[in-house]
Amino acid sequence: MDKIDQTDEPTRRTSYGQRRKDRIDALAAASIDEEPGISLIRSAWKRLRRNPIFLVGLAITVAFVVLAAIAPWIAPWDVTASPLLDKVRPQTNPVPGPEPGHLLGGDDRGRDLFSRLLVGSRQTLVVGVFATLFGLLGGLTLGTIAGALGGWVDSLVMRIVDVLLSVPSLLLAFTVASLAREPSQWTLIIAIAIVQVPIFARLLRGAMLAQRSSDHVLAARSLGVRPWAIVFRHMLPNAMGPVIVQATLSLAVAIIDAAALSFLGLGNPDQRQPEWGQMLGLAQRYISEAPHLAFYPAGCIIVVALGFTLMGESLREALDPKSRR
Amino acid sequence: MSLRRNPATLTAAVLAAATLASCADSQRDDGDGDGGGGSDDGTFIFGAAGAPEMFDPFYATDGETFRVTRQMFEGLVGIKPGTAEVVPELATEWTPNDDGTEWTFTLRDDVTFHDGEAFNAEAVCYNFDRMFDQNEAGQTAGEYWGYVMGAFSNDAENSLYQGCEAAGEFEAVISISGPTSGFPTMLSLESLSMQSPKALEEGDANGIAAEGEGFSFPAYADAPVGTGPFTFGEYDEANGTITLARNDDYWGDAAQTSELVFRVIPDESTRRQELEAGSINGYDLPNPVDWAGLESDGNSVEVRDPFNILYLGLNPEANPALKDLNVRKALYHALNRDQLVSTQLPEGAAVATQFMPDTVSGYNTTIEPYAYDPDEAKRLLAEAGAEDLELTFAYPTEVSRPYMPDPEKIYEALRTDLEAVGITVNVKTASWNGGYLDNVTAGKYDAYILGWTGDYDSPFNFIGTFFGNLKENDFGTEAYPWGKTLADDLRAADAVVDDAERGAAFETLNQQIMDEYLPGLPISHSPPALVVGPGVDGVVPSPLTAEEFDTVTVGGE
Amino acid sequence: MTQQTHRPSQFGGGSAEPLLSVRDLRVTFQRHGEEAFHAVDGVSFDVRPGQTVGLVGESGCGKSVTSLAIMGLLPDRGNHVEGTAVFDGEDLLTLSRSAMRDRRGSDIAMIFQDPLSSLNPVVTIGRQVTEVMERHQGLSRKEATPKAADLLERVGIPDPKARLANYPHQLSGGMRQRALIAMALACNPRLLIADEPTTALDVTIQAQILALLKELVVDTGTALVMITHDLGVVAGLCDEVNVLYGGKVVERGGRHGLFKNPRHPYTVGLLNSIPRLDAVRGEKLSPVPGSVADNLPWTSACAFAPRCSNAIAPCTQETPQWDGDEVVGFRCFNPMGGPR
């Protein structure tokens, strides 16, 4: 432990302007453990099992994923149908209230709100997962190239990554989303993914660099294993711990960012398939007369984002060598 | 009631005008009761959705600017409050010569500008010459002049306006190139208001310049001087408030409140909350969803008569299948517009039977709406061999217009109907300022929703705008065999001098457009509303959304 | 376990009453939901004025925890301390927090292992010295400053006045340790606990610091508890040596006796791991095999048994008892060498 503290020391002193990078790097450093791989996860799990924060996060996340998976089959109504349309009157009754068969009432198009919330979990999950996945893939590519090749490639890639990191993330997503000629769910996903790329790139590159000089990589190299085989078989798998942590946190960020972009009108224009962020955005019109229309999706977003955040933060703490005492 | 353009009915016109003027006067009198004088009669605070561009109405283009300048400026002709009718304002009467090219305006003799300058025929001609004589930047910035007059002094032959002459101290003669239904109604446009020649001169009012992407305005644009019931106070940019003060020397009845404040609150729900908190006294275009709630909280929602049209535009150049009239009719029959109007649009909205609201002259009352008949739609599609019709159908985001409070929802309803008859809809969208309009004009969409709010009472201002320009219109009428005929007929009808004849010509055209051409599908007319808080009286809602606030009183508790 | 009775020491330091008398000290770490761990498991020893006592053992044997427990510096939660540590008639373990604060730094001072990390990087050396005097002697900063310079001079720091304004990172490792010693000595403590004071230093510096400590102890008559894993350090300094293993004292003796005639196999192992200049070339150092992770529980065996070359059957079945008194003794079923 002392050893790790000491290697950390110079980082903390020199790059004093970049705490955010430090955090990512510290996470990356977590991948160099004396006994990489399974035992790390096992010891982390041992700690996590007793962490109430993690358990709450896990419960929320599992419930969310399960709901998203089975939503279309348990939703009482077709989310594109408008069974309550006859009751919609723009002034007197813009949003039909609850009634038997419609637990939470309908939305402004007379569609069953409860069903839309249920099924909305699906699209929300899709946006979160794909945004994180794309971000991860981009970051993986950049980080692997930089970390594996080193030298000027590393400098160049990292310079770009640092510039991207310095732009406030939401502003960047906002910019990318408004750049799209024809907004769709995918432009939303890509906008959010781009924000994630530099974070993953830096994380992976840090983990790679840390491992380039580690014993098992040196051993593999001395045995004449081909460089790319080393990268994919030895370095990448060992960098997965911090990546999983960051991905969990990114899922929360992606869901919140999607909500913010939808709020600004940059979300998915096709409002048939419900998505929470978009439902929240559309509910702004009824905020005075039917605030519940905004509260339900907002509540869902908050709970799910909280679930991912709680889980991610406790995972990070469990993997952080400093907190293991 | 369209009387004033036929020389034969000259006398009648004058009489009618006088009557109307007195009507307006008596209305003002009614509201007067306890007001008047230079005392402090309270402040009317109006929540504006956006900041004004500047304060010279000539260069202004948006409603938020006009709403402010309207309180300070007047034109030669005005609009009767609560209607779209033209009434005398700074001119008491006007008479054209026989061919309708020279118009003599008799001016009020008791008007002075806010800076003390006298209002007379010279001032009128100074104003017209000033508007006519624009530099390059001014020609693009002076959009409304370009729109109604066609050209500026550097291209004088193509301009409707030909000159102005002071025939007497209070008699101005304006020459135009030829008769049109728009003149002199167009003089009621806020942009063509009368401004103080001295202030224009001193403020270098025409010294507009293009700089980068925008126009830099001369000093005058921040210190406007008109003749209206309010004078310019100050623009507190940091706090987003514009303060106007009562003009105590106003020629008519003095404004009822001593101060008029516009406060910029871009967010709709915030405007409502501010109204309920009592920090503003009213705002424009309340969300129809909120109307009932606002009323029950003691506010009054003033619903205007609709003066707009929402339509589903079709572009045969983008999708050749639409060239078949039966296909277009099928689309029309597929739309359940009654349900749309009742479930998506505010009370007072109506299903449209043609491309203009019934308050416009030339409206054809005999046209029957296309029935909602999905079976007929399917039959027509089958007949045209277009059962598998695929339609790229678009709507705009980030916008709310009087004719479409919520484009997304209207679109969703239309899309559902179209899909119900077997049409495949490709959803397209773009933000209003972010390419939607470009894509519409560039013909990128097969179908789209769009609309129009009338500038003044003129049929040509509606259907002329839509189909009058053959080369450049959003409906791609050039692709139809009848496109040119329609454009020519519209221009011919517009040039008819006699009001009744012209009205009849436009009625016929409306019938033809709906029966034989159907270049697009008129959907509905929506009434935009205005809301004022408890204790506020005297607001006269205008179909042109051109309310004047001088009659407004802010009652106490 | 045998209860030890008091008897005057026969090694150095005269025959005065013990300044510090630790009896049956136990420190148990227990994290929520985890098994309890006895870091210190019934340690007893005495320190008389002027005497230097060594606590020796590998890392994890409980020597540092013993010193922290005496100083009251163990973390607030997650541990449990039993036994007594009587200092000057008062049991330090039952003193109130504030009373303990009053003692620390004035009566009892401590020197730590890593001089760099033990110094606050953002506070000047001078301030770190004077703050002790301000706290315990009621001096103002102004009054304390010249005294601090004197102190630095005493511990052998050249140009002491200039050094006062320096930050730790501007000093060399040896200077830092000297500064740390100066801080510890600032209020003339009666007992000084030095926890591996030379481990983090170069060999040449180590000797200087040890010499300095020895000199200071002799000069001031301060009692010293020397905690180290290095019997070599002990050899030159300590009057009495306690060898700790697995939280228990496994052997105790005077410096000379212990080195000459070690009884516990662990002590023997430690002695063998000291590099000797006179060793035959090529002869390997023989460290104790295995690690503390292999320990057996003291309750039913000798904790050292798995690593012991001398282990016999009872070693894995019973707890070895203390064989000896509070001055000399060991804890082993099968001791090495003959009786002293």
Place this chain on the structure above:
Amino acid sequence: MCVVVVVLSMLVFGWLRSLPGGPVSAMLGERQTPERRAALEAALGLDQPLPVQYAKFMERAVHGNFGVSTKVLPGEDALDVFLSRLPATIELSFLAMLLAIALGIPLGYIAARRQGSYVDTGAVIFSLVGVAVPVFFTAFLLKYSFAVEWNLLPVSGRQSTGVDATRVTGMFVLDGILTREWDASWDALKHLILPSVALATIPFAVIFRITRASVLDVLDEDYVRTAEAKGLTSRVIRGRHVLRNAMLPVTTTIGLQVGGLLAGAVLTESVFSFRGVGDALATAFREKDYPVLQVLILAAAVIYVLVNLLVDIAYAVIDPRIRTR
């Protein structure tokens, strides 16, 4: 830094021009025809090739002229628009940051001192909830409850209409104090409370967590044990030894949060119709006011760099390891 700004200006310029629509669409609305659009574009020089436009822009910019705003404050130079909006945002961000620091640091310290206690767990969860709730939703909830439902604070804006106030700096609270118009100052402060609380949630969560982690790190440091061994009073230990060291990373974090504050200000200011830079940015985006957008984005970058520079200087002041290197 100049190079960065020039490169960024080029990127921003090119990017804005590549967006569909634009100022002309915003000006013409339904009246737009290709003909009229072309005329307006010609008048504004938008029909020229991009490099030419950029060259002209740079030429003007060198003379301190950044082009006039088309919509936010038409006719004014974009830089003036930014400068006139800046005081409001400074006022808002300053108060938000003050709240975040005043709450985040003590709470972070207490949580660290009582690591694992209910206070700690509660504070950690609270901060994570702060992360999970989208800032615009926080803003909305605050407005809805405190301003609309309970009528305790103003709904929106910076100062009530009719308050007699003299403008000096543009920071209304300060102006009121300078001119001794206490009413105006108090009124402006009341308008500031809700937006700044909403905005503070972003930096609060981060400052709290960094403080907690940093204090935990420092508490583990040997020099704290040394200080304890010296018998120093807990006040001295807390102030001189724990907090002074723990503040180093917190200082950097505060600097980095400025970027996040700018993004948050866009959302917060729009919810509260607070006329600051964020509101100008939102309006400029909606109405495609390119000159203003350019200046705002460049200014944000410059401010970000400057603040980080200040942080580095501050860091050097409190960390002698850097100062005396």
